[in-house]
Every structure is written in C-alpha cells, then in structure tokens.
Amino acid sequence: MTSATHSQGTLPVNGKWSSRCWGISLVCLYIAIVAAPLIAALIHEPSTFRSFWGELGKGLALAGFAILALQAVLNARFRILEAPFGYDVVTRFHRSMALVGLGMLIAHPICLALDMGSLFLFTLDTSWRINLGKAGLLLLLLAVLFAMFFHYVRVNYQTWRVMHKGMIAVVALGFAHAWFAGADLNAFGVQAVFVILLAGALGVFVYRNAVHPWVGRYRYTVEDIEEAARDVYTLTLKPDNGAMPSHDAGQFAFVTLKRPGRRSEEHPFTIPSSPAERGRVRFTIKRSGDFTNTIADTKPGDLAYLEGPLGRFSLVHHDVPYFLFIAGGVGITPIMSMLRYLRDTQDQRRGLLLYANNAEPGIVFREELAALPRNISVVHVLKEPPETWEGETGFVTQEVIRRNAGDMLDRCHVFLCGPPPMMDAVLESLANLGIEPDRIHFERFSL
Numbered sequence: 387m388t389s390a391t392h393s394q395g396t397l398p399v400n401g402k403w404s405s406r407c408w409g410i411s412l413v414c415l416y417i418a419i420v421a422a423p424l425i426a427a428l429i430h431e432p433s434t435f436r437s438f439w440g441e442l443g444k445g446l447a448l449a450g451f452a453i454l455a456l457q458a459v460l461n462a463r464f465r466i467l468e469a470p471f472g473y474d475v476v477t478r479f480h481r482s483m484a485l486v487g488l489g490m491l492i493a494h495p496i497c498l499a500l501d502m503g504s505l506f507l508f509t510l511d512t513s514w515r516i517n518l519g520k521a522g523l524l525l526l527l528l529a530v531l532f533a534m535f536f537h538y539v540r541v542n543y544q545t546w547r548v549m550h551k552g553m554i555a556v557v558a559l560g561f562a563h564a565w566f567a568g569a570d571l572n573a574f575g576v577q578a579v580f581v582i583l584l585a586g587a588l589g590v591f592v593y594r595n596a597v598h599p600w601v602g603r604y605r606y607t608v609e610d611i612e613e614a615a616r617d618v619y620t621l622t623l624k625p626d627n628g629a630m631p632s633h634d635a636g637q638f639a640f641v642t643l644k645r646p647g648r649r650s651e652e653h654p655f656t657i658p659s660s661p662a663e664r665g666r667v668r669f670t671i672k673r674s675g676d677f678t679n680t681i682a683d684t685k686p687g688d689l690a691y692l693e694g695p696l697g698r699f700s701l702v703h704h705d706v707p708y709f710l711f712i713a714g715g716v717g718i719t720p721i722m723s724m725l726r727y728l729r730d731t732q733d734q735r736r737g738l739l740l741y742a743n744n745a746e747p748g749i750v751f752r753e754e755l756a757a758l759p760r761n762i763s764v765v766h767v768l769k770e771p772p773e774t775w776e777g778e779t780g781f782v783t784q785e786v787i788r789r790n791a792g793d794m795l796d797r798c799h800v801f802l803c804g805p806p807p808m809m810d811a812v813l814e815s816l817a818n819l820g821i822e823p824d825r826i827h828f829e830r831f832s833l
C-alpha cells in the first residue's frame with residue numbers, strides 16, 4: 387500500500403490489514419499451520435512404517451487434514467484475511483487448496499498400500515475406523531467434482547452453497563479416522579495439533595453460520611428504487627441500526643434482501659456510491675438471472691442485510707498519476723465508485739473512461755458521467771450505435787484503446803470490469819499494447 391501523495395483523498399479504509407507485510411505474514415502463517423502436524427509428528431512420534439512410502443502416506447494425511455481444516459477459515463470472509471489479497475483471490479486459493487488437499491488424501495492410502503505391499507485398504511473388508519476415512523474422502527471427492535462442474539448440472543447457486551456447508555463433515559470424519567485408526571495420532575503433541583485444528587474449523591463454522599448472521603451484518607431499509615438504464619435498477623438503502631464501515635471506492639458487499647413472499651438470497655454487489663457519501667448506500671443491479679430478474683419488484687420499506695465491504699479492486703491502493711478505466715455494461719459500478727471518489731475528493735489526477743455498451747439505452751449513469759470534472763474524460767463505445775452517433779463504435783479493441791489513451795499508456799494503471807468475453811479480449815489487447823500485468827487491475831462479476 388502506498389501513501390496518497392497524488393490524491394487529495396484518504397487512505398484505504400482497510401488500512402494496515404491491506405498491507406503487503408500483513409499479506410506475507412498470513413502466507414507464512416498458513417504454511418506454518420499446514421506444516422504443524424508434520425513437525426509435531428517428526429518431533430514426537432517414532433517411525434512405525436516399513437518404508438519411505440508409509441512415512442510419506444502419513445505425512446500427506448497430516449498436512450492434508452490441516453489444509454481441509456483451514457478451508458473453513460478461508461471461506462469465512464474474515465476481512466482481515468482477505469484485505470491484502472482481495473476476496474476473489476482468497477476464493478480462488480480456497481478452490482485450489484481443495485484440489486491440493488484432495489490429491490494428498492487420495493495419495494495417502496496409495497502410499498500406505500505400497501508400504502504394506504497389499505491392496506487390503508482398497509477392499510470393502512476394512513474396519514469402521516478405516517471406513518470413516520473412506521467416507522470422508524468420497525465426500526470430499528464428490529464435493530470437489532460438484533464444485534468444478536455445478537454450472538453444467540443446472541443446480542441453483544443457493545442450493546449448491548447449502549450443500550457446500552456440509553463439507554465440515556469431511557473435517558470431522560477425517561479427524562475421527564485419524565484419531566481412531568491408530569498409526570497417525572499416538573503422541574500427545576500431534577493429538578493436540580489435531581484437536582486445535584478441528585476445534586478451529588468447527589468454531590469458525592459455527593461462528594459463520596450461527597453467530598455471524600445475527601451480529602456480523604448491517605440492517606438497512608430500502609428507501610428508493612429507480613430505473614438507472616434499460617434492465618438496470620438502483621436501490622438506495624438507509625441504515626437501521628448503524629451503518630456498514632466506510633468502503634474503499636470499488637469494493638463490494640453481500641446483500642440479502644428480505645421481501646415479503648420471496649425467498650431471501652445473498653448476492654454480491656458493488657457499492658457504486660462514493661465513499662465520501664455518508665448515510666446512504668446504493669446498489670445498481672442489472673437483471674441477468676433468477677434473483678436479479680426480480681430486482682424491480684423490490685419496494686421501499688423492504689429490509690436488506692449487508693455484509694462488507696470486501697474486495698481489493700480499488701484505485702486507493704495505487705498511487706499513480708493516470709488512470710485508464712475500461713467498463714462494459716453494468717461493470718461500470720465499481721468504476722463509477724472510483725470516478726465518484728476522484729470527483730468528491732477533488733483529486734486532480736487524470737482519468738479516462740472507455741465505456742462499452744450494446745446500445746444507448748443500456749448506458750448506466752449517463753448524465754453523471756457527462757458532468758464529471760474536466761480531468762476525467764469519458765468515451766462511449768457502442769456496438770449498435772444510432773445513426774446520429776459520432777463516438778466510437780464496435781468493441782473496445784486494441785485500436786480503440788490506443789487511439790484514445792495512447793499518451794497515457796506507458797504510465798497509467800488500468801481498471802477493467804465487464805462481461806467475461808469483453809474482459810478476456812481487453813486483457814489480451816492490453817498485453818499486446820505492452821502494459822505490464824502489475825498495472826492492470828480487474829474484477830470479474832463471478833466468485
């Protein structure tokens with residue numbers, strides 16, 4: 387994190403929790419926790435295996451269990467854990483570690499079989515202690531496969547999330563298997579590490595699911611809902627019992643609307659309001675699926691529970707002289723928050739927005755964009771322009787970027803948010819234009 391020497395704004399609200407130093411400390415802590423059962427076993431337990439394979443199998447199980455226990459923590463949305471990396475990075479890490487943990491735990495019985503010189507463990511004729519481990523592994527395998535492919539099996543996202551919570555059972559089964567199966571947890575030191583890991587995972591799970599919904603969210607009331615563009619609506623919310631902490635421009639929150647006669651669901655939405663705007667929070671939402679298609683039915687007086695702010699897609703982390711913003715459709719929301727922040731803090735740095743839409747009625751915040759201060763220019767790019775249109779047409783191609791931002795490309799930082807195909811194409815164009823990856827920041831609207 388850098389100090390805000392160019393801007394007249396404020397530092398990121400996540401403050402010290404978003405620093406590089408804190409991020410490195412967390413990575414070291416993660417590695418130490420995964421290694422803890424192994425180290426405890428090395429110190430306290432004499433080898434009981436015939437070969438290297440037995441030792442390896444045991445080591446994989448110990449580290450694999452620690453990885454699984456930490457999955458509950460990675461999933462818990464602790465702000466101090468996500469702030470240095472961003473919520474999307476933590477989510478991706480959570481997914482990758484599920485694969486790593488699964489791989490280790492699948493390798494565990496294979497190594498033990500090599501040590502025993504027998505395939506006994508893979509028969510149905512094993513004791514209940516071994517079967518606990520098998521059940522846990524099977525559940526984990528199914529969960530990982532389901533997580534990877536649930537988009538294709540047409541399961542509702544909310545149903546999938548409830549099922550995913552059941553994964554805490556894998557941690558409990560893994561613990562019971564290790565505890566009772568004998569060979570792994572003999573010494574007090576290793577047992578203590580395992581008990582701490584289990585208690586930590588269960589504690590975080592209970593906090594997240596039973597306590598947090600009551601104490602960790604902020605209750606708001608819908609004050610107003612208005613159409614912001616074609617199929618896009620802006621909700622204005624006012625706090626009921628204390629406002630959510632101030633956000634960095636570009637951050638998002640999880641929003642749960644409570645509407646009579648409708649199931650409440652939690653969805654992530656950017657907070658497009660400026661951090662300088664106190665008292666009210668706005669969300670600008672496009673109709674694009676089961677839940678968002680019903681957004682226009684929201685009424686003043688409906689309740690909303692907010693959790694956040696989260697994420698790291700924000701200009702406040704980059705103390706640079708030029709900003710190139712590229713947005714597509716409703717992907718304008720985090721960028722609008724940053725533009726409002728520059729405007730409201732009278733920041734004099736130069737910004738250019740390339741804003742792509744299919745057609746004119748889809749342009750969100752059109753009047754407000756036209757009224758931004760002179761240091762911020764806006765170029766609209768329309769796929770289906772009207773006959774009288776004199777601006778850019780088609781897509782945000784390499785040529786469009788070069789034509790409009792050519793003089794700032796060697797120094798600017800780019801902030802990109804839009805539909806997935808657009809983002810992929812723009813990222814390729816930016817790479818072709820020689821913009822280094824550390825100057826490109828983007829947010830995908832999927833977790």
Ligand SMILES: Cc1cc2nc3c(=O)[nH]c(=O)nc-3n(C[C@H](O)[C@H](O)[C@H](O)COP(=O)(O)OP(=O)(O)OC[C@H]3O[C@@H](n4cnc5c(N)ncnc54)[C@H](O)[C@@H]3O)c2cc1C
Nearest residue numbers: 543652653654655656670671672675676677678719831832
């Ligand atoms: C960080 C972030 C910020 C966002 N900001 C905005 C915004 O400002 N305005 C806006 O219109 N949209 C925003 N979105 C997208 C918005 O969250 C999805 O469009 C919405 O959740 C889709 O729900 P649905 O039921 O309408 O669509 P569906 O068709 O049911 O879901 C489409 C896909 O959206 C994802 N999704 C659905 N529900 C959730 C959920 N509860 N949590 C996470 N992902 C989910 C899944 O990948 C799902 O496959 C944002 C998304 C993210 C991740």
